[in-house]
Amino acid sequence: MLTLHNPLHHLHQGRHEMFRGHLVPCHETAQRLDHVLAELQRRALGALRTPALDDAALDAALAQIHSPRYLRFIEHAWDEWVALDPANAEHDALPSVWPAPGMRRDVLPESFAARMGLFSFDAGTPLTAGSWRAARAGAACAIEAARAVSAGAVRGAFALSRPPGHHAGTDFFGGYCFLNNAALAAQALRDSGRTRVAVLDVDYHHGNGTQAIFYERADVLTVSIHGDPRTEYPFFLGHADERGAGAGLGFNLNLPLPRGTDFARWRAALCLGLDAIRAFRADALVVALGVDTFEGDPISGFRLRSDDYGQVGRDIAGAALPTAFIFEGGYAVAEVGINTVNVLEAFDAA
Ligand code: Q9C
Numbered sequence: 001m002l003t004l005h006n007p008l009h010h011l012h013q014g015r016h017e018m019f020r021g022h023l024v025p026c027h028e029t030a031q032r033l034d035h036v037l038a039e040l041q042r043r044a045l046g047a048l049r050t051p052a053l054d055d056a057a058l059d060a061a062l063a064q065i066h067s068p069r070y071l072r073f074i075e076h077a078w079d080e081w082v083a084l085d086p087a088n089a090e091h092d093a094l095p096s097v098w099p100a101p102g103m104r105r106d107v108l109p110e111s112f113a114a115r116m117g118l119f120s121f122d123a124g125t126p127l128t129a130g131s132w133r134a135a136r137a138g139a140a141c142a143i144e145a146a147r148a149v150s151a152g153a154v155r156g157a158f159a160l161s162r163p164p165g166h167h168a169g170t171d172f173f174g175g176y177c178f179l180n181n182a183a184l185a186a187q188a189l190r191d192s193g194r195t196r197v198a199v200l201d202v203d204y205h206h207g208n209g210t211q212a213i214f215y216e217r218a219d220v221l222t223v224s225i226h227g228d229p230r231t232e233y234p235f236f237l238g239h240a241d242e243r244g245a246g247a248g249l250g251f252n253l254n255l256p257l258p259r260g261t262d263f264a265r266w267r268a269a270l271c272l273g274l275d276a277i278r279a280f281r282a283d284a285l286v287v288a289l290g291v292d293t294f295e296g297d298p299i300s301g302f303r304l305r306s307d308d309y310g311q312v313g314r315d316i317a318g319a320a321l322p323t324a325f326i327f328e329g330g331y332a333v334a335e336v337g338i339n340t341v342n343v344l345e346a347f348d349a350a
């Protein structure tokens with residue numbers, strides 16, 4: 001396993017997210033990633049590399065997935081926030097107003113608060129001084145992981161990056177995500193000559209951003225196993241009847257499961273997802289690897305145990321595809337390293 005990592009992820013340090021009318025400490029911390037890195041090194045799971053992608057190549061890749069006006073906004077948002085009031089530097093920016101259906105999205109507002117809402121879908125994703133640089137560095141990890149497996153240098157590569165990505169869409173942030181790393185990896189695989197790319201999202205939460213980005217495309221199959229959106233975040237997407245649209249009809253598969261789901265039932269869904277990937281005759285795989293399916297996760301509701309993650313890695317290896325793993329959620333800080341590396345180590349050993 002080749003791991004792509006950039007310590008610049010530390011530049012994204014959210015302080016608070018909105019929860020039940022209060023600002024509470026962020027679940028998505030730099031410490032999470034440090035635990036995964038320590039566990040990777042403890043088990044000596046292959047080489048660690050910092051991406052060498054230059055800024056122009058990265059900008060070109062970002063523009064394939066995200067809209068120009070969204071990228072321009074995120075790049076300059078922190079400076080605008082501090083320009084409103086120098087005291088803003090002491091706390092993060094969060095949106096608090098959004099355009100409802102029927103309201104205008106085509107006119108770019110001058111107001112910073114209005115643009116924060118236009119380009120987001122929740123108040124749980126603080127934008128901080130270093131969010132843009134950290135997210136860019138993370139995106140580069142995902143793209144290089146994809147390129148490495150496509151070139152055949154390694155069978156599996158792991159983008160150990162944060163902030164996570166699978167909730168971010170073409171022109172919105174949310175769910176702790178700004179740039180959609182899994183989508184960037186899938187597109188990088190297409191650009192390197194792979195013709196049918198599958199994205200398997202095993203994070204507890206539905207990968208709404210990734211689904212939306214590829215919803216009308218037949219060259220990228222998106223599969224997500226997640227908490228049922230009737231009760232679980234992100235609530236407004238992720239139902240089983242969402243199957244793709246236009247040319248993409250039949251190329252999206254959602255496998256929602258109820259809160260409390262244990263590993264036996266979760267693994268049955270994984271096998272259905274892998275069957276779909278086989279039927280699609282994918283020639284490359286992106287795994288959006290969130291381990292917030294863990295029984296001890298503080299914000300999620302499935303019941304996977306640490307040992308179960310080895311089986312997840314073996315099942316994924318059974319697809320026998322060049323595989324780019326992209327780090328997503330997982331908030332039980334003490335176990336996030338063990339659970340993540342259990343997947344990767346078992347994949348490598350299979
Ligand atoms: N109090 C990812 O796992 N907030 N994002 C849930 C918890 C949003 C999760 C509310 C959870 C987003 C990448």
Ligand code: ZN
Nearest residue numbers: 203204205329
């Ligand atoms: Zn998640």
